[in-house]
Amino acid sequence: xxxxxxxxxxxxxxxxxxxxxxxxxxxxxxxxxxxxxxxxxxxxxxxxxxxxxxxxxxxxxxxxxxxxxxxxxxxxxxxxxxxxxxxxxxxxxxxxxxxxxxxxxxxxxxxxxxxxxxxxxxxxxxxxxxxxxxxxxxxxxxxxxxxxxxxxxxxxxxxxxxxxxxxxxxxxxxxxxxxxxxxxxxxxxxxxxxxxxxxxxxxxxxxxxxxxxxxxxxxxxxxxxxxxxxxxxxxxxxxxxxxxxxxxxxxxxxxxxxxxxxxxxxxxxxxxxxxxxxxxxxxxxxxxxxxxxxxxxxxxxxxxxxxxxxx
Numbered sequence: 001x002x003x004x005x006x007x008x009x010x011x012x013x014x015x016x017x018x019x020x021x022x023x024x025x026x027x028x029x030x031x032x033x034x035x036x037x038x039x040x041x042x043x044x045x046x047x048x049x050x051x052x053x054x055x056x057x058x059x060x061x062x063x064x065x066x067x068x069x070x071x072x073x074x075x076x077x078x079x080x081x082x083x084x085x086x087x088x089x090x091x092x093x094x095x096x097x098x099x100x101x102x103x104x105x106x107x108x109x110x111x112x113x114x115x116x117x118x119x120x121x122x123x124x125x126x127x128x129x130x131x132x133x134x135x136x137x138x139x140x141x142x143x144x145x146x147x148x149x150x151x152x153x154x155x156x157x158x159x160x161x162x163x164x165x166x167x168x169x170x171x172x173x174x175x176x177x178x179x180x181x182x183x184x185x186x187x188x189x190x191x192x193x194x195x196x197x198x199x200x201x202x203x204x205x206x207x208x209x210x211x212x213x214x215x216x217x218x219x220x221x222x223x224x225x226x227x228x229x230x231x232x233x234x235x236x237x238x239x240x241x242x243x244x245x246x247x248x249x250x251x252x253x254x255x256x257x258x259x260x261x262x263x264x265x266x267x268x269x270x271x272x273x274x275x276x277x278x279x280x281x282x283x284x285x286x287x288x289x290x291x292x293x294x295x296x297x298x299x300x301x302x303x304x305x306x307x308x309x310x311x
Contacts, residue, residue, distance in 0.1 A: 021246045021249055021250050024242045024245060024246050025242070025243075025246055025250075025255070025258050027238065027242055028238065028239045028240075028242035028243050028246070029239075029258065029259070029261050031234045031235055031238040031239035031242070032234075032235045032239035032240065032243075032259070034230070034231070034234045034235055035231060035234075035235035035239070038227050038230060038231045038234075038235070039231070041227060042220075042224050042227045042228065042231075043220065043221070043224055044216070044220050044224055044228070045210070045215040045216055046099040046100075046102070047095065047096065047099055047100075047206060047209060047210050047213065047215050048210055048215045048216060048217050049228065049231070050092075050095040050096075050099060050206055051203055051206040051207055051209075051210050051215075051217065052217075052228050052232070053228065053231050053232045053235065053236045054091075054092075054199045054200075054202040054203040054206060054236065055199075055203040055207070056228065056229065056232040056236070057195075057199045057232050057236040057237050057240075057241075058196060058199040058200040058203050060232075060237060061192060061195055061196035061199065061237075062196050062200060064192060064196070065192055065193050065196045065197075068192075069190065069192060069193045072189070072190060072193050073193065076189065076193075080185060080188060080189055081197075083181050083184050083185045084185050084189065084194055084197040084198055084201070085197070085201050086181050087178050087181040087182045087185060087194075087198045087201075088197065088198040088199065088200065088201025088202040088204075088205065089201060089202075089205055090174050090175075090177045090178035090181060091174075091175075091178045091198060091201075091202045092201070092202045092205035092206050092209070093170075093174040093205075094171050094174040094175045094178055095171075095202070095206060096205075096206070096209050097167045097168070097170040097171040097174060098114050098167070098168060098170075098171025098172075098174075098175075099171075100164075100167055101113075101114070101164045101165070101166075101167035101168035101171060102164070103164070104160050104161060104163045104164025104165075104167065105160075105161045105162075105163075105164025105165050105168065113165055113168035113169045113171075113172060114168045114169075114171045114172040114175070115144070115148075115172065115260055116144070116169065116172040116173075117172040117173075117175045117176045117179075117256045117259065117260075118140050118143065118144070118176070118253060118256040118257040118259075118260065119140060119144065119172075119176075120172055120173045120175075120176030120177070120256075121176040121179060121180060121252045121253045121255075121256040121257075122136065122137070122140060122253050123176075124176055124177065124180045124252070125180075125251070125252070125253055128180075130251075132253070135295065136253070136295075138295060139257075139292045139295030140253075140257065140292060141292070142288055142291055142292035142295060143257055143260055143288065143291075143292025144260075144292070145288055145292075146260070146284075146285045146287070146288025146291075146292060149284065149285040149288065175256070176252070176256055179243075179247065179252035179255055179256050180252045182194070182198070182244055182247050182252070183247040183248075183251070183252045183255075185198075186244060186245075186247045186248040187248065191241065191244055191245040191248070194244060195240070195241045195244050198244070199236070243255055243259070257292070261290070
């Protein structure tokens with residue numbers, strides 16, 4: 001693929017994903033829903049887990065890119081290199097803020113605040129000059145209420161908890177920035193090339209963070225290494241990479257909002273495999289999440305539908 005054949009185009013703030021994109025989003029959500037239970041079962045520092053899932057994924061993708069996408073690599077311009085690297089740094093910052101937040105505040109608060117990602121994505125769309133209508137904000141509000149209902153946010157007032165809450169909020173903002181930067185790259189760069197560059201950058205940044213923070217990167221038992229491989233194959237290579245694939249044709253606001261469905265998905269998987277009983281509010285919360293996503297997609301479809309002349 002050469003620079004002359006790559007196409008760029010503006011994505012609307014929201015819009016109805018194609019049928020194939022909806023199917024890919026469903027698969028990606030199922031894959032990323034395994035992330036929380038696998039991380040909970042792995043005896044390793046959380047940031048080290050984040051490093052290994054990105055490093056292993058980069059180790060799989062880089063040889064493919066170097067063998068099959070060398071022409072595309074050579075044709076990337078400075079803007080594309082810069083945006084792919086920026087997306088990798090933002091993903092690393094998401095991990096480096098969200099994961100430590102769990103040590104300062106409750107899991108409920110951290111989960112609820114990092115789930116503000118679609119709000120940040122919509123705000124970023126507005127800052128980029130892509131309008132976000134009132135109906136979209138209503139849908140985001142409905143979905144966010146479902147996330148708050150399920151996580152049971154219990155924001156605390158202590159200085160330590162406030163630090164954790166702030167880190168989790170930053171984690172949600174960085175995740176939205178990562179999705180937004182990724183949507184820019186995906187206009188003209190293939191999924192494989194973009195994800196390889198992004199994950200490599202993320203792994204390099206997290207490696208520095210782990211070394212500075214003296215996080216143990218080795219010494220795990222065989223079962224933990226198997227869980228890391230499963231996390232890489234499922235949540236990272238299948239889940240995150242499919243989200244990146246969908247970003248070519250679906251707005252980051254819709255993708256960010258759909259990721260909220262990971263919360264009930266992870267709860268169900270934890271109930272089956274970790275014997276952790278899901279909360280009673282899981283079903284109504286999931287209904288609100290799906291309803292909010294549907295409202296956003298419907299509003300976007302109306303906004304982007306071609307007008308029909310009146311005869």
